[in-house]
Amino acid sequence: MARMTMIEAIQNAHDLAMARDDRVVVFGEDVGFFGGVFRCTAGLQKKYGKSRCFDTPISELGIVGAAIGMAAYGLRPCVEIQFADYMYPAYDQIVSEAARLRYRSAGEFTCPIVIRMPMGGGIFGAQTHSQSPEALFTHVTGLKTVVPSTPADAKGLLLASIADPDPVIFLEPKRLYNGPFDGHHDRPVTSWRTHALGEVPDGYFETPLGVASVVQAGDALTILTYGTMVHVALAAVQETGIAAEVIDLRTLLPLDRETVMESVRKTGRCLVLHEATLTSGYGAELAAQVQTDCFYHLEAPVARVAGWDTPYPHAQEWDYFPGPARVARQMRALMEA
Structure with missing residues (x-):
């Protein structure tokens, strides 16, 4: 590799x-x-x-x-x-x-x-x-x-x-693109380096489309996310100590519903995390599907953490991003619900 x-x-x-x-x-x-x-x-x-x-x-x-x-x-x-x-x-x-x-x-x-x-x-x-x-x-x-x-x-x-x-x-x-980053520029999180820079197998191989990855197992709550926010979620889990199961969707369409629903039925709590604006973001579809398929297993309403409902703010870019602190607050609130 x-x-x-x-x-x-x-x-x-x-x-x-x-x-x-x-x-x-x-x-x-x-x-x-x-x-x-x-x-x-x-x-x-x-x-x-x-x-x-x-x-x-x-x-x-x-x-x-x-x-x-x-x-x-x-x-x-x-x-x-x-x-x-x-x-x-x-x-x-x-x-x-x-x-x-x-x-x-x-x-x-x-x-x-x-x-x-x-x-x-x-x-x-x-x-x-x-x-x-x-x-x-x-x-x-x-x-x-x-x-x-x-x-x-x-x-x-x-x-x-x-x-x-x-x-x-x-x-x-x-x-x-270029490896490790910190989710909140004044608070580097060294553990992200493991996930942002990685060992890549040699030669030709295909990662199947439509198959999610459970990047961290847990039984307290499920975090559904993708892209950059996978690393933000992992940092928030580290910060809170909550045994969250972090699922990297990888393919948004087709969605790996089986992995998603199996996790939420196990944990009873679900947090959806993405960088795009909240209203009508992809997280709304995830929340709706979880509500439909896992209603009787949920111990709390499905929560969402996302970007602001504003034009993209240049000067406040790092506040716009959901960072570990924002995710951690919502995780604690879910556990108390």
């Missing part, structure tokens, strides 16, 4: 997928010669040539539209939207074309594309470089939505996404 950052793991996944299948093509703004704004595609153009890894004009609609056409004719495009905030011009192509192609063609065509997007805050990128739009995709039938939280999962999930016959939205938390 090699020790990698998430950026290195994503680059390695691209490399392996392109070597394994010459139908895989990689393109987007600056992904070729420059290697991507975060260097997730570094070296691919030099190794595989400009016909398989290339730069595009600044047109997200064009990037995704071209990828859909390529996929319909047998290629497997893996494209990058430079920031998730830039995907809105392409949203109609994603929803009206990519997600529906299999159904509209009665199975004659599929759309095996991966649309990679750096998501979330942590780089002081302000409103147009920091959004977490996962709920906009999980609402759309025909799309799969994936959010890794470790380098190993980033590699395995990306390889599985590229191999998938249908469109996958692959959201990459920017705060995890």
